[in-house]
Amino acid sequence: MPGKTRHSPLKNADRDYLALGLEGSANKFGAGIMKHSKDGSTTVLSNIRHTYITPPGEGFQPRDTALHHREWALKVIDECLVKSGVSMHEIDCICFTKGPGMGAPLQSVALIARTLSLLFNRPLVGVNHCVGHIEMGREITGAQNPVVLYVSGGNTQVIAYSRQCYRIFGETLDIAVGNCLDRFARIIDLSNDPSPGYNIEQEAKKGKRLVSLPYATKGMDISLSGILSAVEAHTLDKKFRSKGASDNSLEEDIITPQDLCFSLQETVFAMLVEITERAMAHIGSKEVLMVGGVGSNERLQQMMAIMAQERQGQVFAMDERFCIDNGIMIAQAGLLSYRMGYETPLAKTTCTQRFRTDEVHVAWRA
Incomplete structure (x- = not known):
């Protein structure tokens, strides 16, 4: 290319x-x-x-x-x-x-x-x-001087360039976003092919109910271990229905794996959008570059684009290649x-x- x-x-x-x-x-x-x-x-x-x-x-x-x-x-x-x-x-x-x-x-x-x-x-x-x-990311997308959201299995960082160095504005205080998604995929026995995060994304598209989960931004940093523990606890709740299980409870009381995938994505991605927007405001940037495996998630790209458009900015993202x-x-x-x-x-x-x-x-x- x-x-x-x-x-x-x-x-x-x-x-x-x-x-x-x-x-x-x-x-x-x-x-x-x-x-x-x-x-x-x-x-x-x-x-x-x-x-x-x-x-x-x-x-x-x-x-x-x-x-x-x-x-x-x-x-x-x-x-x-x-x-x-x-x-x-x-x-x-x-x-x-x-x-x-x-x-x-x-x-x-x-x-x-x-x-x-x-x-x-x-x-x-x-x-x-x-x-x-x-x-x-800079080479493929043409981004000039963006705030970089780097989200992968092992890393979660908000980065900006200054004086021949990529400065870290914020990051995860415990586990990375990709690790959080992967670990929940293992809890609900999702396939690792092609990747657990991708399969979480597909299941989330079928979710209909937003379950309340901990939202932990701390200045420019985020914490994800609490939300992982909370979403795992829901799988042990009597109102949780696993794949193929029958339940006589009222439909509106049932939480499905798809609901939890949807809720986990929405909450974690909202945290990422918040700290990215804060970095944009700090350095006066109108560009966001998303890199790392989780950066190819379509829902994260969509949420980031909404924020950027409200700031008259632009999101630069890539596909899985x-x-x-x-x-x-x-x-x-x-x-x-x-x-x-x-x-x-x-x-x-x-x-x-x-x-x-x-x-x-x-x-x-x-």
Whole structure:
């Protein structure tokens, strides 16, 4: 997917550059190849991923997820190269997720990246997972200087750029939004295929009753463990009707799984919209960029759009190809760093599970 670059002038603009990006911070292993042309345009040449899916009611464990990544790495990378029409000898740099994420999967991807680097004598670039999401979002949507709502399985942050750093305005105080949705999906035995969050979204569309749940915004931060406990408690209530169960109670007294999915989404998303609007007001921005797997949720996009329109603003969102963890976002952020002269020495290709977004020097933005 081509797009004109919107970054400050990058170094080394005398020729085309190619980067291989490898992502595997959670249950998806992805590989993507990004091209930066000397005329300033960018092109996604390929973006392949494979997801580790567990049975309903079960989450994914670090060890099993790492084994999945090792099993699928060569297949995914090979398909990525074939689709792009590029060989490893043409790649300028190999970019990999340094963190944040799950330790064992991150280490598996770093090992794969180091092996390719040694085999083909290519430099490595460690990438912050969160910054990868942001830079891919800016590239695909054309957002100039937005407030960023980053919502995924492991992260929930409201971010804005200032002085070559992505500053965190607010975040979750306990569990991430995606984790909250996934855990409730396990409680009501929803399938993990293609993802628990997606299946929550589909069930929520069938909900007819808004159940009162705790609403916990604390300044610019939010807390989600309380709402998860509350919605789980409803599943133990005698008025709760599980799938296929018969109940002689009056219909208006019955709470269905669909009602709880609907109520959980509406309440949590309202909290996210509130803190995002507060950040917009603080920095005077008219743009919201939504990134991360939960950012592809249509209801969240709709609620955010209503808020933005009331402020004469605009929402920039993407579909699941670029919102959900993928290799191309790592290639994009890594290539921006590489063209500013940054490389990760082999001895420093360790992983950092708690690699903060605001620890990255965003040298490619003015």
